[in-house]
Amino acid sequence: MEEIDTQIKQMEKDDIIEPSFSPWNAPLLLVKKKLDASQEEKFRIVVDFRALNNVTINEYHPLP
Known part of the structure; x- marks a missing residue:
């Protein structure tokens, strides 16, 4: 768990995740x-x- 916490904090600091x-x-x-x-x-x-x-609803848009 320590490794996960360390990596998550680093990704937050680097603005990769929020x-x-x-x-x-x-x-x-x-x-x-x-x-x-x-x-x-x-x-x-x-x-x-x-x-x-699997639960994400797809949105379809025609190409211009």
Whole structure:
């Protein structure tokens, strides 16, 4: 959980994400990255939007 908090705070600081109070959400996971030259264990946040996409209403607009 500490790694998630650290990455979320950094993404907020970098204006990649912003706080939301929406009832809609999607689960996230940490996935281990491949080891690089530093051999330091690093993680990537991934989000599973499949359930949210299934309830999203598509809007269709004709091309001009």
